[in-house]
Amino acid sequence: MTGTVTLTLNGESRTLAAPLTVSGLLDSLGFDARKVAVERNEEIVPRSLYATTILAQGDALEIVHFIGGG
Amino acid sequence: MDGIAATQDDSWTVAGRTFRSRLIVGTGKYKSLEETAEAIAASGAEIVTVAVRRVNLSDPAAPMLQDFVDPKRYTYLPNTAGCHTAKDAVRTLRLAREAGGWNLVKLEVLGPPPHLYPDMQATLEAAEALIKDGFEVMVYCADDPVAAKRLEDMGCVAIMPLGAPIGSGLGLQNPAMIAMLIEQAKVPLLVDAGVGTASDAAIAMELGCTAVLLNSAIAHAGDPIRMARAMGLAVQAGRLAHLAGRMPRRMGADPSSPLTGLIR
Numbered sequence: 515m516t517g518t519v520t521l522t523l524n525g526e527s528r529t530l531a532a533p534l535t536v537s538g539l540l541d542s543l544g545f546d547a548r549k550v551a552v553e554r555n556e557e558i559v560p561r562s563l564y565a566t567t568i569l570a571q572g573d574a575l576e577i578v579h580f581i582g583g584g
Numbered sequence: 585m586d587g588i589a590a591t592q593d594d595s596w597t598v599a600g601r602t603f604r605s606r607l608i609v610g611t612g613k614y615k616s617l618e619e620t621a622e623a624i625a626a627s628g629a630e631i632v633t634v635a636v637r638r639v640n641l642s643d644p645a646a647p648m649l650q651d652f653v654d655p656k657r658y659t660y661l662p663n664t665a666g667c668h669t670a671k672d673a674v675r676t677l678r679l680a681r682e683a684g685g686w687n688l689v690k691l692e693v694l695g696p697p698p699h700l701y702p703d704m705q706a707t708l709e710a711a712e713a714l715i716k717d718g719f720e721v722m723v724y725c726a727d728d729p730v731a732a733k734r735l736e737d738m739g740c741v742a743i744m745p746l747g748a749p750i751g752s753g754l755g756l757q758n759p760a761m762i763a764m765l766i767e768q769a770k771v772p773l774l775v776d777a778g779v780g781t782a783s784d785a786a787i788a789m790e791l792g793c794t795a796v797l798l799n800s801a802i803a804h805a806g807d808p809i810r811m812a813r814a815m816g817l818a819v820q821a822g823r824l825a826h827l828a829g830r831m832p833r834r835m836g837a838d839p840s841s842p843l844t845g846l847i848r
Contacts, residue, residue: 524638544644551636551683558678576638578679580649582620583635583665584610584750584799 522574536564540577550579594823596794598772599688599720599741601659605630606789607819608661608774610799614808617652623802624653626812631659633690633797635666636680655684661722663690668703670710677714689714690744690776690797692724700750704731708738715739724776727761729768736771743769744797747788748778751800755784759791766792782811782818789822790830 519532521539530542536559540547552559553576559567569575595602609629614620624632632653640646662680664673670693677689691714693706702725714721715738722742723735732743745765748754755778756762766773772794779785779798788796796819805811 524641526641543641545639549648549650549683550639551679551681553675553679556675558682561682576679577641578636578683579639580634580660580662580680580683581637582611582614582617582649583663584612584633584803 519569519571519573521569521572524575524577532569534569536567536569539569539575540564543577545577550577552577594827596772598722601688603630603659603795605816605819606795606823607785607816608633608795608797609802609812609815610797611649611653612665612799613803617647617649619808620649621652623808623812624658626809626816627802628816629658631661633661633663633799634680636662636664636676636683659688660684660686661688661690662686664692664710665694667693668696668706669693670706670713673706673710674713674717677719678717681719687718688720688722688741690722690724691740694750698749702726702746704728707731708734711735711738711740722772722774727758727765729761729765732765733768736769740771742772742774742794744774744776746777747775747784748780750777751804752778753780753801753804754778755780756787756791759787762788762793763791779815781805782814785815786818786822786825789819790825792826795819 517532518529519534520529536552555574595604605628607627607629608631609624609627610633611620664676667673667676673693691710693703693710694700695703704726711721711723720741723740724744727745736743747756774795774797775788775793776797779801785796802808802812
C-alpha cells in the first residue's frame with residue numbers, strides 16, 4: 515500500500531509519503547534518533563519500536579530534545 | 585580545586601548516586617553553548633539541569649546541548665520548566681526519560697507569572713504519578729514544611745524549596761523557614777531558585793543545605809565564567825563553615841587580645 519499520510523508534527527501539519535515508520539520519519543527530517551524522544555498521540559514511543567511503529571493518518575507527534583534550562 | 589582544603593570524604597548521595605560537588609547548575613540563559621560549557625566546567629558542578637523542548641523541524645543540524653555538555657561527564661537532570669499542569673510535567677519527564685534514559689528528574693509545576701510560584705497541589709499530583717511510574721523525583725517546592733513533609737513521605741528523593749522567585753536573584757528571603765525545612769528533612773534538602781550572588785549560596789550552605797541549585801546567578805552575571813567559579817567556592821566555603829560550626833552570637837564586644845600585661 516502506498517500513498518500519503520498527514521501528521522501533526524510539533525503542532526505543524528505535514529503530509530508525507532506512506533507507509534512511514536518513526537525511524538523513517540526521523541531519517542527524512544534529518545534527526546539523530548539517539549538524541550530525540552518521540553511521543554505519539556500523548557504516548558511515548560520507545561526507541562526500540564521506532565523501526566516497527568507505522569504512523570497512521572492524523573497521528574499527532576511531539577519530537578523533543580534537551581536544551582539549556584534551569 | 586584552587587588550593588581549598590579538599591573535603592573528599594564530604595560527598596552526598598541522592599537516589600543512590602553519590603556526588604562530591606554540592607553545586608547543581610542550570611544550562612539556560614547563556615549567550616552561547618560554548619559559554620554554557622565553559623561556565624559549567626568553572627563551577628565544578630557534576631549535575632546540570634536541562635529542559636525538554638520541541639526540536640526545530642526546519643533545522644535538524646542545529647548544534648545540540650549534548651555536543652557541548654557531555655552527558656557522560658555530567659549527570660543530566662531533566663526539568664519540567666514551563667509546565668503549569670501536572671499532566672504536562674509528567675508527559676515532559678516521560679519524554680526526557682526516553683531521550684536520555686535517566687529516571688532522576690527535577691519536577692517543578694509553576695503558577696503564573698510574575699511570581700512563577702510552585703503550584704503545590706499540581707506538584708503533589710505530578711510527584712505521585714511520577715513516583716508510581718518509577719521516577720526518582722527531586723522536587724522544587726514552596727518553603728512550606730507541611731507540603732515538604734508530604735512530598736518526602738510520598739517518596740521524593742530530594743526536597744528543593746525556593747530561596748526567592750525563580751530568576752529574581754533576591755537571595756534567601758526566608759532563612760528561618762529554610763532552616764526548619766533542613767531540620768525536618770530526612771532526604772537531601774537543596775535551595776533551588778533565588779540565589780543572586782556567591783554570598784547567597786554560602787548562606788544556604790551555612791544553614792545546612794545539602795546542596796544549592798542555581799542558573800541565572802551565573803548566566804546573568806557580568807562575567808559568567810568568573811561567577812561560576814565564585815559559586816563553586818562559595819558553596820565549599822558555606823559547607824565548611826556549616827561543618828565547623830559558627831561561633832555564638834553575643835550582644836556586645838568580646839576583645840580578641842588579652843586584657844592582661846598592658847603597658848602602664
